[in-house]
Amino acid sequence: MEILKSASAGTLESSDCLVTVEPGSGVSLELSSSVMNQYGRQIKATVLETLQRLGVENAAVTVVDKGALDCTLKARVECAVFRSCDASASNIPWGGAVR
């Protein structure tokens, strides 16, 4: 998917994260987390995997994590990417690229 405009999803509440995607060249990830030391690498891997699954090749991604589980990270990244393409409201490929 092509990141067409800046979009974000999520909150800064506990167990959540705020993901922002912007147009970029190549994929860059800026991560801050309340559990950086314990889970930083895993969070990064989950975010990058999710972007890859969605076919995002160019994006500047910012994640502010407040202790989100993997399933929440995925949900927020996906929502931000679909929002940036104005495609978040219907016909989501549940079980396909979103899984």
Added chain:
Amino acid sequence: MIKRPKPERFRLRRTMMFMNAQKPGLIKDAYIYGCDSIMLDLEDAVAENQKDAARFSLYHALTTIDYGSTEVIVRINGLDTPHWQEDIRVCVAGGADGIRIAKCESAQDVHTVEAAVEAAEKEFGVEVGRTLLMAALESPKGILNAYEICAASQRMFGVAISGGDFRKCMQTTFQRDGVDMLAARGQMLIAARAAGIQCFDTVFTNLDDEEGFRAEVLQNKAMGFDGKSLINPKQIRFVHEVFAPTEKEIRQAEKIVRAFEEQSKAGVGVFTVDGKMIDVAFIPGARRTLRLAKACGMYEGDLV
């Protein structure tokens, strides 16, 4: 991916707790409270501009979190919104046990949802008929059409009243003796029993009014409800206590089921237990009592 077992149309549903599907902190461990069902909400709890985000969050919760034997129902947005079709797709794709139809007013509403559910089941390779339905009656029209709604589909397992909206329509407010909703509750119960499905009461929203909550739960039980919708885990225990069967009821049910199994093996259809006539018609009720007793930790036998 978590594969949930095939939903049971008739199971124990004393407590159904509402959770905002958009809040990861709430839904990640919702099963620990021990309610019979959780109701992940895509409707009123989710702000209009977060409906999309709630669906992504719901999908991953349904496919990742092991809710164990807690039933997982999703409340979808009303048929007068642009959201309900995608809500149904995500529920079916994620493997929710059932869908609660908000603001249901006619059998046609149930049929509309059922058609979309069936289309989604085919789209996502889910067994057709797996996804159960229940309806929330929130308006006078919904109450008047309660029977046709209850009987509208083989997927329907229950019906619930939504007090907030209904009281507004009726130009009344919460009354401690329940007179504000007496007729509506009664009509809905009769319709549900006539159609052979379950019936659930509305939420009690004033968490500081413990006495009022207890009175309402006792009245629910006396009227014949199967269970109640809840908004807070602290409400669960009392409902489970009130809806538990008595020792006497359990012993009686055990005797009936045991006698039935013995007699039917011997080819006998009607017989007596403690001087009362018993035939096959008594068995579902007796089994229901035993299942309820087992869930309440009051029966450890193997008849159910």
